[in-house]
Amino acid sequence: MKNRFSVKIVGESGQGINLMGEVLSKAFLELGYYVFGYREYPSLIKGGSASYQLDISAQNINSSFKSSNVIIGLSRIALSQYLSDISDGGLIVHNVVKFQKSEAENHILKSKNASEEFIDTNSLLDKLNLNYRYANTFLVSLIWARLGFDVEILQEIFKEYFKERDDILENNLTCINLGFEEGSNQSLVEHGLDKPEKKANLEIMTGNEAIARSAIACGVRAFYAYPMTPASSILEYLANNAINTGMIVKQAEDEITAAQMTLGSMFMGTRAMTATSGGGFDLMTETISLAGMTETPFVCVLAQRPGPATGLPTWTQAGDLNLAIFAGHGEFPRCVLACSDLESCHRLTQQAFNIAEYFQIPVIVLTEKHIAESYFTKDTNFENLPIIRNLVEGKALEKLSPNDRYQFTDSGVSKRWVIGASKATFLANSDEHSEDGSVTEDASLAQQMYEKRMKKYTGLLKVIPEPTLFGKTSGEFLLIGWGSVKLSVLDAINFADKNVSYLHLEVLHPLDIAKLSNIMGRFKKYIAIEQNYLGQMSKILEMELKISFTDKWLKYDGRPFFVDEVIKYINKL
Amino acid sequence: MCNGCKVKYSDYYSDNIYTWCTNCGNYAIHQALKRSLVKLKIPPYQVLLCFDIGCHGNGADKIGGYRFHGLHGRVIPFAVGAHLANHKMPVIAFGGDGGTLDEGINHLIHAVRSNYNITFILHNNGNFGLTKGQVTPTSPKGLAMNSNPFGLIEDQINVCKFLLNLEPSFVARTFSGNIHQMERVFVDAITHKGFSFVEILQACPTYNKVNTHEKIYSKVYDVDELDDYDPQNLSQALKVSSDLDNKIATGVLYFNKTKKDFYSRLPQRLNRNKALIDEVKNY
Numbered sequence: 001m002k003n004r005f006s007v008k009i010v011g012e013s014g015q016g017i018n019l020m021g022e023v024l025s026k027a028f029l030e031l032g033y034y035v036f037g038y039r040e041y042p043s044l045i046k047g048g049s050a051s052y053q054l055d056i057s058a059q060n061i062n063s064s065f066k067s068s069n070v071i072i073g074l075s076r077i078a079l080s081q082y083l084s085d086i087s088d089g090g091l092i093v094h095n096v097v098k099f100q101k102s103e104a105e106n107h108i109l110k111s112k113n114a115s116e117e118f119i120d121t122n123s124l125l126d127k128l129n130l131n132y133r134y135a136n137t138f139l140v141s142l143i144w145a146r147l148g149f150d151v152e153i154l155q156e157i158f159k160e161y162f163k164e165r166d167d168i169l170e171n172n173l174t175c176i177n178l179g180f181e182e183g184s185n186q187s188l189v190e191h192g193l194d195k196p197e198k199k200a201n202l203e204i205m206t207g208n209e210a211i212a213r214s215a216i217a218c219g220v221r222a223f224y225a226y227p228m229t230p231a232s233s234i235l236e237y238l239a240n241n242a243i244n245t246g247m248i249v250k251q252a253e254d255e256i257t258a259a260q261m262t263l264g265s266m267f268m269g270t271r272a273m274t275a276t277s278g279g280g281f282d283l284m285t286e287t288i289s290l291a292g293m294t295e296t297p298f299v300c301v302l303a304q305r306p307g308p309a310t311g312l313p314t315w316t317q318a319g320d321l322n323l324a325i326f327a328g329h330g331e332f333p334r335c336v337l338a339c340s341d342l343e344s345c346h347r348l349t350q351q352a353f354n355i356a357e358y359f360q361i362p363v364i365v366l367t368e369k370h371i372a373e374s375y376f377t378k379d380t381n382f383e384n385l386p387i388i389r390n391l392v393e394g395k396a397l398e399k400l401s402p403n404d405r406y407q408f409t410d411s412g413v414s415k416r417w418v419i420g421a422s423k424a425t426f427l428a429n430s431d432e433h434s435e436d437g438s439v440t441e442d443a444s445l446a447q448q449m450y451e452k453r454m455k456k457y458t459g460l461l462k463v464i465p466e467p468t469l470f471g472k473t474s475g476e477f478l479l480i481g482w483g484s485v486k487l488s489v490l491d492a493i494n495f496a497d498k499n500v501s502y503l504h505l506e507v508l509h510p511l512d513i514a515k516l517s518n519i520m521g522r523f524k525k526y527i528a529i530e531q532n533y534l535g536q537m538s539k540i541l542e543m544e545l546k547i548s549f550t551d552k553w554l555k556y557d558g559r560p561f562f563v564d565e566v567i568k569y570i571n572k573l
Numbered sequence: 574m575c576n577g578c579k580v581k582y583s584d585y586y587s588d589n590i591y592t593w594c595t596n597c598g599n600y601a602i603h604q605a606l607k608r609s610l611v612k613l614k615i616p617p618y619q620v621l622l623c624f625d626i627g628c629h630g631n632g633a634d635k636i637g638g639y640r641f642h643g644l645h646g647r648v649i650p651f652a653v654g655a656h657l658a659n660h661k662m663p664v665i666a667f668g669g670d671g672g673t674l675d676e677g678i679n680h681l682i683h684a685v686r687s688n689y690n691i692t693f694i695l696h697n698n699g700n701f702g703l704t705k706g707q708v709t710p711t712s713p714k715g716l717a718m719n720s721n722p723f724g725l726i727e728d729q730i731n732v733c734k735f736l737l738n739l740e741p742s743f744v745a746r747t748f749s750g751n752i753h754q755m756e757r758v759f760v761d762a763i764t765h766k767g768f769s770f771v772e773i774l775q776a777c778p779t780y781n782k783v784n785t786h787e788k789i790y791s792k793v794y795d796v797d798e799l800d801d802y803d804p805q806n807l808s809q810a811l812k813v814s815s816d817l818d819n820k821i822a823t824g825v826l827y828f829n830k831t832k833k834d835f836y837s838r839l840p841q842r843l844n845r846n847k848a849l850i851d852e853v854k855n856y
């Protein structure tokens with residue numbers, strides 16, 4: 001494929017696969033390339049096979065190919081798992097002693113015209129009296145040489161990485177030099193990439209880091225969570241930065257606690273956040289209902305992985321849409337937003353807080369393992385949204401009365417103020433209540449209060465981000481998706497021969513039916529692409545818009561949509 | 574707590590009519606609570622009262638103050654979140670023995686361990702009141718109630734003894750029949766910096782026919798009456814707290830002033846004077 005190239009490092013968890021992936025990514029960024037880093041790893045600490053794939057291009061890319069042009073193999077098990085991922089004419093370099101290929105493996109290599117080369121890193125490292133674990137650096141440097149790049153770039157990145165570990169740095173530099181020398185004696189690997197313009201300030205970042213940074217920037221002052229993949233790295237990032245930010249970052253005793261603490265802090269008048277995956281979110285649902293009833297702003301990041309139960313903890317899926325939309329007993333207004341890339345992780349986190357505070361409702365921000373833990377290239381600084389809190393402040397606080405808190409209004413939104421800021425005290429009541437929060441069982445008052453809450457949907461629909469249409473504004477086929485689907489579909493459209501458009505939904509609840517009908521009405525056939533079995537988004541669209549889909553491409557094997565399979569799919573349409 | 578504030582008992586008055594049973598211990602608890610807040614010069618707008626779901630929680634709209642009436646068993650983590658957002662405002666949480674020791678016992682244990690600076694008041698009436706008379710972990714073994722018509726076959730939890738084993742920061746026990754003692758204990762608990770746990774042995778005239786007001790009254794004594802009682806001595810506290818059958822110790826059973834509260838331990842909050850509520854836009 002023109003203008004894209006991919007390198008996959010495979011081995012066992014614990015063999016330094018991630019480190020090599022990161023180092024190599026940074027080396028490419030240094031040259032001005034964009035990279036997209038996709039990690040596969042099992043839910044265990046050591047052993048099993050893991051991979052880090054880097055897709056590289058001179059243009060911005062946000063997806064992975066299923067196949068790799070170069071595979072660097074560090075273990076037999078990993079090689080057997082990933083050998084079939086080699087692309088036509090690709091190269092596998094490995095250090096597996098006495099690598100006996102099965103008949104099937106031989107057949108794959110032959111049919112793909114791929115080559116396999118063994119490098120005896122053990123003897124080389126023995127000579128240097130170095131631990132075998134340095135094989136990774138050696139092989140990475142060898143490939144770097146064969147791609148025709150400068151060794152200094154790699155050296156500088158290692159120097160930065162290990163600036164406080166002199167001994168480790170020295171050993172790595174030895175391996176880099178040796179690997180580079182070895183690689184320079186071998187044939188060049190044609191990457192076929194355009195020469196990129198050199199850009200300043202390119203960095204790699206995961207979706208979770210974008211969410212965490214965005215939260216810091218929009219005034220989140222407390223974060224409560226219980227670790228769960230793939231949400232945990234938000235907790236980790238915020239905890240690592242807590243001294244600088246002053247944010248209270250607390251690992252709670254469970255997700256029920258995390259959710260309640262978040263709600264308590266928001267109620268008091270600061271901004272607080274929690275993040276979890278499906279299992280933890282299940283435990284939070286009663287709190288989301290409580291947020292709905294007491295009209296307390298609440299923001300939760302729901303980082304999806306394949307379920308049910310413990311499922312595939314370290315793999316990707318988008319199967320918790322129904323959960324996010326329907327979780328919690330009773331009826332109450334809420335908003336469900338779905339991230340797809342760094343920019344949306346940044347923007348939607350901040351928008352979630354603005355919506356939650358303005359409308360005094362729970363907002364759920366969906367992400368997926370594929371977004372949360374993949375490494376994107378960031379080339380611009382994202383602008384921070386203005387902070388909208390909708391709090392009564394200043395002199396107006398003196399004029400408040402307790403009934404203002406849940407006062408009936410046309411918009412359904414009543415006044416809210418920081419606890420302690422006014423002499424007008426009130427009760428926030430999980431029981432049905434009147435305007436000052438006092439309990440009521442009166443039929444008409446109960447109905448009126450119920451309607452007041454639900455009315456917020458009208459205003460909400462006016463401020464939520466609109467669905468984005470990519471490609472032509474009318475035509476035959478309209479692909480529709482949400483979440484990480486956007487990443488590979490947009491990259492694929494650039495390569496496919498067919499003229500298709502893609503409609504991306506960022507707000508999954510509430511849906512702006514009129515806008516959606518307007519956009520969709522200009523196309524003849526709808527195709528849903530979703531990372532779940534039921535086609536949860538498409539089912540909701542069918543229900544709300546009374547339409548039907550020509551096809552639904554649903555994937556639920558824990559892997560993301562790869563760009564090569566999307567291209568194939570589009571070209572077959 | 575409030576310099577120059579004039580706080581009157583009537584400031585905590587509410588127009589709503591009480592819905593508790595005649596002779597319910599909750600009336601006296603409300604009275605003692607208001608008296609302690611007045612004594613501490615805390616006006617209603619400078620305190621957050623958090624209620625669990627249960628009979629006591631039905632009093633949430635019958636008293637003044639900023640108030641939150643949340644979910645069954647979850648009052649502690651909510652109150653903790655509120656406290657951390659504004660550590661300058663006193664936060665008092667209330668729960669029943671059912672909600673606290675069944676549904677939310679993990680929260681209680683962790684609150685003691687984390688030593689958040691809030692006060693938690695346990696309305697221990699030995700049963701579920703609001704759902705009409707079922708057993709709780711503090712019901713005596715053998716007691717026959719709605720859900721256990723043949724008598725409870727499980728052992729009883731002695732809450733104070735249990736918590737004292739966690740090396741807590743403040744543990745007190747009091748009795749809904751003694752407003753003066755409750756007031757004094759509440760004042761101590763609210764003033765104490767750290768997680769202050771107060772158990773109230775509470776009469777439930779409708780469902781608890783075993784531990785009645787009269788029976789509790791005949792058994793309780795104040796540890797202040799003991800000649801050599803040192804509330805800073807954990808083993809002594811453990812010893813006196815054990816007896817729930819014959820002589821029941823009440824008063825401030827134990828406190829430890831050397832334990833720092835959670836917020837004060839946070840390295841990221843050292844040298845920061847503002848509360849989180851004042852930092853959203855100014856961060």
Ligand SMILES: Cc1ncc(C[n+]2csc(CCOP(=O)(O)OP(=O)(O)O)c2C)c(N)n1
Nearest residue numbers: 627628629645669670671672700701702703
């Ligand atoms: C999750 C949940 N489960 C059950 C209930 C029903 N419920 C309401 S109050 C209560 C028991 C109250 O007993 P306790 O906490 O001892 O308080 P009391 O009424 O005795 O003051 C129960 C089980 C509920 N509200 N929420």
